[in-house]
Amino acid sequence: MTAPVRVLVCDDQALIRTGFATIIDAQPDLEVVGECGDGRAAVELAREVDPDIVVMDVRMPVLDGIEATRLLAGAGVARPVKVLVVTTFNLDEYVYEALRAGASGFLLKDAPPAQLLQGIRTVASGAALLAPEVTRQLVGRYASRIRPTEQTPDDQALTPRELEVLRLIADGLSNSEIAATLVISQETVKTYVSRILTKLDLRDRVQAVVYAYRRGLVT
Known part of the structure; x- marks a missing residue:
């Protein structure tokens, strides 16, 4: 049997974090190996539990999701971890930066559970998760900031x-x-x-x- 995909959930809102973990852990092919509430904790915990993928919020205290993603998946990282950013697209202004930092894709926080699970599986398999319509919105919104x-x-x-x-x-x-x-x-x-x-x-x-x-x- 194939070992379950090891998932670390990082979100500063306990309700969302627990909800994600509960949904993920209920799947036979997925396993939550850790939870945390800020980017610094995510980086440190990832070194301890060695996840296959981190489900990462963007706006968090101590260290935001962008810097945490860069430390986990950015260029030059010896053992990069795949990062799936889960965010409120209409509010977060730094989604593009998170992708540039090394994230393998992102989902909206209001996405249905099935989409979250499929997203985790997609990114864990080595593919990118960036739907065409989201790409259009993303680059349209941030193109002027890209030099x-x-x-x-x-x-x-x-x-x-x-x-x-x-x-x-x-x-x-x-x-x-x-x-x-x-x-x-x-x-x-x-x-x-x-x-x-x-x-x-x-x-x-x-x-x-x-x-x-x-x-x-x-x-």
């Missing part, structure tokens, strides 16, 4: 078609939408996405979106 940098040799390593696919990813299109736009198969799109991530040394589509905006490949 483009000059293109690098990595950018130039992409073929014209790969650059085209990268721009469509950054526009929030799903694989099926990209396939329809370019009149190619979804399998071909998956191949392009895989090549892009490999060439640019990116972990997932979330990082690809951030990368494209940082490099000024889309506006």
Whole structure:
């Protein structure tokens, strides 16, 4: 039997934290290995219990979810932990920063339990959780705060078609939408996405979106 996915829940609101933990722990393939109420505690507890994924709030005392995510999943971390940010999108102004810090995706706090559970499983499997419609809202809201940098040799390593696919990813299109736009198969799109991530040394589509905006490949 496959071992359950080990989950650490971090939220400063006890009711929400307990609710998440109860829902998650009731699943045979998921196991809550710790709970905490601030980012600093999440970083310290993660070192002790070695979770597969951290369900992370953004606004918390002591250390916020952005800095905690950077310490757990950011560049240069020896043993990065996958982080799923769960937030109130209309209120939190720093969701983009959390994704740039290394989060593998995010959900809204008012998402139904089934969506939370599926989100945990998705991120734990190594995939990114950033729905196309959320991507559009996210980059639309924060694009003005992203400072483009000059293109690098990595950018130039992409073929014209790969650059085209990268721009469509950054526009929030799903694989099926990209396939329809370019009149190619979804399998071909998956191949392009895989090549892009490999060439640019990116972990997932979330990082690809951030990368494209940082490099000024889309506006």
